[in-house]
Amino acid sequence: MDILGTVISISDTPNTQNYYFVVNKESKITKGLFVETETREGILIGRVEEIIKTNRYFTQPETISNYEISIDTIFPTDKWEYIICKVKCLGTISNSSIKKVNYPVSPGQAIAIATNENLNKLFKFDENGIYIGNLLNHSIDVKISMNRLFQKHLAILALSGAGKSYATCVLLEEILNRNEEQGKVGGIIIDPHGEYTSFAYDDRFSSKINLIKGKDIRINTSKLSYYAKEFLPNLSFAQERDLLKIIKQLKGNDDVFSIKEIMTEIEKSEEIKQATKEVLLANLNLLNSLRIFGYYDSPSPESLISPGIISILDISEITNNKKKQIIVSYFLRELFNKRVHRRIPPFVAFIEEAHNFAPEKSNKEIFSKPVIEKIAREGRKFNALLCLISQRPVHLSTTSLSQCNTHMYLRITNPYDLDHIGRSCEGLTRDLLNSINSLEVGEAVIVGEAASYPLFIKIREKTVCDIETNKSLEDEAKEFSEIDNNKKRDINELMK
Known part of the structure; x- marks a missing residue:
């Protein structure tokens, strides 16, 4: 066991929360390193939170300022430079069980790098779990039980470009690669930017992917009898009652029908007041203009969820926000209701750009927020x-964020975002929030149900092939100019 240093007694430490140790000169120490030491309770595991370099010759500024030449030429300053590390106590391992720290380490105790065996015990890694990446500063795979990671919901939060979609791809790969002995779940992705469609074009995953393009999505018009209040929120009670009567009448004919046929029946009805007709027809006309309601569900909600299969709802080509909201709301509610009655297998719904579908501040036309909060x-x-x-x-x-018992944070710098997650997630300390601010691209910290203690990781490389979803500014500008010049050249040729 390589000794890193020795515990010292300063600033009311060691205590059950923190301790300091002096680093041996030949030791290489890094912030975030996990260390261990012996206590009377067992092996105490801690994390290096800060590294301080000090020198007794440079502790008094007024003395240094009086020297006209460098103090290094007069005194052996290099021999008095040393490093102190501040360590956050995490837990104590005793007889293979993990306990909270109830007794501090003794001054003078030796400090060593935590062994992989002890880190596996501390974080309860699972050999058959979801392989996310590697523990920062340590050569150990981070494999988290699927139950712990997903069973109480997961939130992946990061600023744009920090790697949240990349991390999501890694999770999707792990779900797709699971066998029956490990347990297979179904999955659905709400994909507003087409970022995950690459799975459908990769031979290693395509057989397990159900890709649905936004233009092909249809909702059975007869379902308006259940969703009228949600999709037509401006109707009064009387207006909604008259609409449901017409839909019930059409459903009684045992035939499929469209919104236009509902409108025709409303116009023909002698029981509905003219003012009510005008309101209903105006609202239904707007709904019909979305071109999303048809004779049947396409795809059917049942076909979206199968064990080991992931369905991708690619709504990247849909520009109408109301249409997106209706699609997300309808399919999530149908899937949830069918899962309650055990008609479909367990599933995980990945919702990209979740702040657009379940915003903190919303209006009547944010249809998807209530069902996301319900789930x-x-x-x-x-x-x-x-x-x-x-x-x-x-x-x-x-409401939605606070119900996610596991959070994966990649780099976040916006102070309002940091403050919001600090209030939404229990156990997030100010030091941890500051660490989130300084993460590199591809690094993440997992807190909550899936990690007994804050878990700093380097996301593994994904294997799914990329498809070109966007180009650099320079490449896009060159391509546009080339196409434009070709058009002008063709026109000139025709004019000759």
């Missing part, structure tokens, strides 16, 4: 689970 509150009882992915936590529903 967040009740879904874990039925294994209908959420993974909320967002670059603006401050705009994400506090």
Whole structure:
């Protein structure tokens, strides 16, 4: 065992929260390193939170300022330079069980790098778990039990470009690669930017992917009898009652029908007042203009969830926000209801740009927020689970975010976002929030149900092939100029 240093007694330490140790000159120490030492309770595991370099010759500024030449030429200053590390106590390992720290380490005790065996015990890694990456500063794979990671909902939060979609791809790969002995779950991705469609074009994953393009999505018009209040929120009670009567009448004919046929029946009805007709027809006409309601569900909600299969709802080509809201609201509610009645297998719903579908501040036309909050509150009882992915936590529903018992943070710098997640997630200290601010791209910290203690990791490399979803500014400008010049050249040729 390589000794890093020795525990010292300064600033009311050692205590059960923190201690300091002096580093041996030949030791290489890094911030975030996990260390261990012996106490009377067992092996105490801690994390290096800060590294301080000091020198007794440079402790008094007024003395240094009086020297006209460098003090290094007069005194052996290099021999008095030393490093002190501040360590946060995490837990004590005793007889293979993990306990909170109830007794401090003794001054003079030797400090060593925590062994992989002890780190596995501390974080309860699972050999059959989801392989996310490697523990920062240590050569140990981070494999977290699927139950611990997803069963009480997961939130992946980061600023744009910090790697949240990359981390999500890694999780999707792990779900797709699981075998029956490990347990397979179904998955659905709400993909507003087409970032995950690459799975459908990769031969290693394509057989397990169900890709649905936004233009192909349809909702059975007869379902308006259940969703009229949600999708037509401006109707009065009387107006909604008259609409439901017409829909019930059409459903009684045992035939499929469209919104236009509902409108025709409303116009023909002698029981509905003219003023009510005008309101109903105006609202239905707006709904019909979205071109989303048809004779049947496409796809059917049941076909979206199968063990080991992930369905991708690619709504990147849909520009109408109301249409996106209706799609997300309808399919999530249908899936949740079917899971409650055990008609479909357990599933995880990955919602990219979750702050747009469950915003903190919303209006009547944010149809998806109520169902997302409902699944967040009740879904874990039925294994209908959420993974909320967002670059603006401050705009994400506090109700939804607070129900996610595991959070994965990549780099976040916005102070409002940091303050919001600090209030939404229990156990987040100010030091931890500051660490989130300084993470590198591809680094993450996991806190909550999935990690007994804050877990700093380097996300592993994904294996799914990338498809070109965007180009650099320079490449896009060159390509546009080339196309434009070709058009002008063709026109000139025709004019000759």
